[in-house]
Amino acid sequence: MGLATAWALARRGAQVELFERHGHIHAHGSHSGHTRVIRHAYHEGSDYVALVSRADHEWTSLGQRVGEQLLVRCGLLEFGASDDPAFMAAVAALGEHEIRHELFDAATARARFGFRVPSDWPACLSPDSGYLRVAPCLSALRAEAEAHGATLRYQTHVRELILGGARPRVLLNDGTCVAADQIVVAAGAGSAQLLGPTLDSTKPVERLQVLRRVQAWTRAAEHLRPGMRALPVWAAFVPEGFFYGFPDNDEGISGFKLACHTSSDPELAFMYEPVDPEHVDRTVGDLDLQPLRAFLARYRPDAGEITATVTCLYASTTTEHFWIDQHPSDSRVVIATGFSGHGFKFAPVVGLAVADLTLEGHSKLALERFSRRAQ
Numbered sequence: 001m002g003l004a005t006a007w008a009l010a011r012r013g014a015q016v017e018l019f020e021r022h023g024h025i026h027a028h029g030s031h032s033g034h035t036r037v038i039r040h041a042y043h044e045g046s047d048y049v050a051l052v053s054r055a056d057h058e059w060t061s062l063g064q065r066v067g068e069q070l071l072v073r074c075g076l077l078e079f080g081a082s083d084d085p086a087f088m089a090a091v092a093a094l095g096e097h098e099i100r101h102e103l104f105d106a107a108t109a110r111a112r113f114g115f116r117v118p119s120d121w122p123a124c125l126s127p128d129s130g131y132l133r134v135a136p137c138l139s140a141l142r143a144e145a146e147a148h149g150a151t152l153r154y155q156t157h158v159r160e161l162i163l164g165g166a167r168p169r170v171l172l173n174d175g176t177c178v179a180a181d182q183i184v185v186a187a188g189a190g191s192a193q194l195l196g197p198t199l200d201s202t203k204p205v206e207r208l209q210v211l212r213r214v215q216a217w218t219r220a221a222e223h224l225r226p227g228m229r230a231l232p233v234w235a236a237f238v239p240e241g242f243f244y245g246f247p248d249n250d251e252g253i254s255g256f257k258l259a260c261h262t263s264s265d266p267e268l269a270f271m272y273e274p275v276d277p278e279h280v281d282r283t284v285g286d287l288d289l290q291p292l293r294a295f296l297a298r299y300r301p302d303a304g305e306i307t308a309t310v311t312c313l314y315a316s317t318t319t320e321h322f323w324i325d326q327h328p329s330d331s332r333v334v335i336a337t338g339f340s341g342h343g344f345k346f347a348p349v350v351g352l353a354v355a356d357l358t359l360e361g362h363s364k365l366a367l368e369r370f371s372r373r374a375q
């Protein structure tokens, strides 16, 4: 989000300096794992729908400008029990927002896509959704930000945010203090630490928490891989939790990727325990893989064994809605955080919105839901 903000501000002629603690793309934050779902029917709120649509447009035109495919429009398959409220809300949102989709029964889902969908469950395909290729997306934003004069300083850790005074400042780890007319804090899992002393922990949105998640890749038998590669992105609303994944592809790690967003297994309650982003255990153990293996055994036994894993951090608000707003005690500081495990697809539109807030103090984009007051 910081990079997208630098991109949007630089294109509007602002003088931009970005400080990134690690490198351009890395595995310490929220964007690791090479691919991200882009879905268009947001049942979490209709205001998201217009933002996804704008983000889709921005990713597509950015890709055309840099000559690279950023968005793979392979479609999104969703399935679940017809009494699953989240699944039914997702299906209803498709109709409500007139998003192209096809509803079918379990037998059709099994025959077309190979998932072992229980016989009385419906399924749905929305062909215009798909996935974003993380590295090309971030590299395209970087290339345009730099072409428009943004200075991107990597391996540069911001230790402290200093509010008040004639201009807000950041203190870097090497002791340098940098003042600016405006500052944007888009530090993902590092946001609470940076904003901490200035936040009121009694307000829900300000109780940012960091959750650890695991993404895994499997390798199907070679003769099955062409079929796995032709799959859409998929989301499964099953009694065991909410699982999602990607067609077999070669983005960073070759294979069929899947992950568990929520689990109903009490043994996995640790998934909801906040972690300290500075001391995350990145070793992936059997308990991490338990829900994924159980999902594969029941719904996708032909996917093969898990061959690779990557940990990733959700930087979540308690409502799971983003936090995009001016700082509560200094309007010269804009906050863009709390993307709660579903923000990547929005990056360019978040960049545009944050650029509006920074340069004009308001935006025509629908940001009310993301303000501190709304939460």
Ligand SMILES: Cc1cc2nc3c(=O)[nH]c(=O)nc-3n(C[C@H](O)[C@H](O)[C@H](O)COP(=O)(O)OP(=O)(O)OC[C@H]3O[C@@H](n4cnc5c(N)ncnc54)[C@H](O)[C@@H]3O)c2cc1C
Residues within 6 Å of the ligand: 001, 002, 019, 020, 021, 022, 028, 029, 030, 031, 032, 033, 035, 036, 037, 038, 156, 157, 158, 159, 186, 187, 188, 189, 190, 191, 194, 213, 214, 215, 259, 312, 313, 314, 315, 336, 337, 338, 339, 340, 341, 342, 343, 344, 345, 346
């Ligand atoms: C497992 C997983 C799956 C996901 N799947 C999807 C999906 O399918 N679709 C989707 O749309 N979204 C998805 N998301 C969410 C999405 O990836 C995040 O919402 C998005 O990457 C958040 O971007 P960010 O810029 O806030 O955080 P990050 O990408 O983590 O960037 C924050 C940056 O700030 C830097 N930083 C932090 N503190 C400091 C500091 N003090 N000084 C300098 N730099 C600092 C970090 O190094 C980092 O590079 C998923 C997330 C996870 C973890």
